[in-house]
Amino acid sequence: MATRADDGDLMATQPPHQAVPRSSGSDSGPGRRAGLDAGEILDRAIALVEDEGAGALTMRRLAAELGVATTSIYWHVGNRGDLVTALVGRHGERLAQQQIEGETARDRVQAVARMIWSSAVDHREVTRLAAAAGASSLHARQLELAMARELQEAGVVGPAARDAMRAITACVGGFIVANLIDDRTPSSLRRTSVLGGAESTGLEPSTLEALAEPADLPSLFEATLRAVVDSVVPADLSANAYL
Amino acid sequence: MATRADDGDLMATQPPHQAVPRSSGSDSGPGRRAGLDAGEILDRAIALVEDEGAGALTMRRLAAELGVATTSIYWHVGNRGDLVTALVGRHGERLAQQQIEGETARDRVQAVARMIWSSAVDHREVTRLAAAAGASSLHARQLELAMARELQEAGVVGPAARDAMRAITACVGGFIVANLIDDRTPSSLRRTSVLGGAESTGLEPSTLEALAEPADLPSLFEATLRAVVDSVVPADLSANAYL
DNA sequence: ACCTGAACACCGTTCAAGT
């Protein structure tokens, strides 16, 4: 089917941006420039997002930041979708360095859940970008794998481990989204938006008043995740090994 | 401070789009046109989103759909942010019509959680739009109020009711987001994306294999929400009223 | 192999002008 020269030729002019990790000095030919590499572009993009918000990440703006033509980015990392995916993945790998602590396996599973949560809080703009791209799970990938390892320690393996992980990370993700929204919503706005008008809600005044106040999400997170983890991870076997 | 005529004059030429519900025939003057009203615009926008996806909702496209100049929309409903907010709120009110069933208060709380979930599944594009605008909570507002009422029935009032509701809706929201992402991700893509390369993960093969398969989110949702609701809503008092 | 400028097809929004 394929004539021998047909795709070997295309590689140079068609969008490459997949392999090209510019490893060693394999190309020191005459036309060489000091030049960009994908890593530099991604690091600059991460810094831009962290400093000025997810909304600041445009191809033109990033190119200006790098002192380069907009179109150069396409050559190295592909289009905006590819850029965001690579950026989120790269950032996510930096989140999985911390030590996991806890007595029981349950504690360590919850410790990983807490790490996902606090990573998101500490890097909210990257988190926002990842969420907008539907790449939250990619962002937390390394931490999710760490959670899967702790689940295995607790005796949860195979499909059960996947289900446990998915249930826990879904809840963690929900709290993260809630937190992202809360810190964009000025409290003045919340008060009036509980109801559209003044229709009767069938709620007691104390409840109505409480709904206008923000919740303490960090403690709610702790308590709720404790319940979810406990429901999904069996009690530590070593604790009652003597029975 | 304010001279008497300064803002009365502005009302007509400044963006109105707030009150104007075009109630009765209060204006049947000479220059009157059959014309738009905000409700028609919002309904058309909802239909557009449900038919062609959240991405199809642009000011120009919606105007074309209505056979009207783009700028007319601004007069009636304001800018795109206002449009989305109004649309999501309007759609949300249609979601709260169903009957809430369940023996115990706990069951009814969970029934409302399930209604939020299945509404999102049934109207995923509006849900996607709401999520992108950070308006998920507005979308579910009426159902959240219904949940608060059921919580009160269960004896949870005031700040405790708010906290219970926020914890439950955070988890529900997390499952909804997970579901939105799952049904955009072709299964072929999932398989290769579990790992970046082939680094060792410390996971057993059966777990690794399970992670490449999708989870059954609806049943995971049921089981997880049961745990969350139980942890947050005290057991029905009437059940042991005789003790 | 790498980088560029010009061009295209979109966006949301404003505003003076019409009736």
Place this chain on the structure above:
DNA sequence: ACCTGAACACCGTTCAAGT
């Protein structure tokens, strides 16, 4: 009171062309 067209300042993306 309502609706319009023109214009502005942005986007992401493609592509022929340079070195």
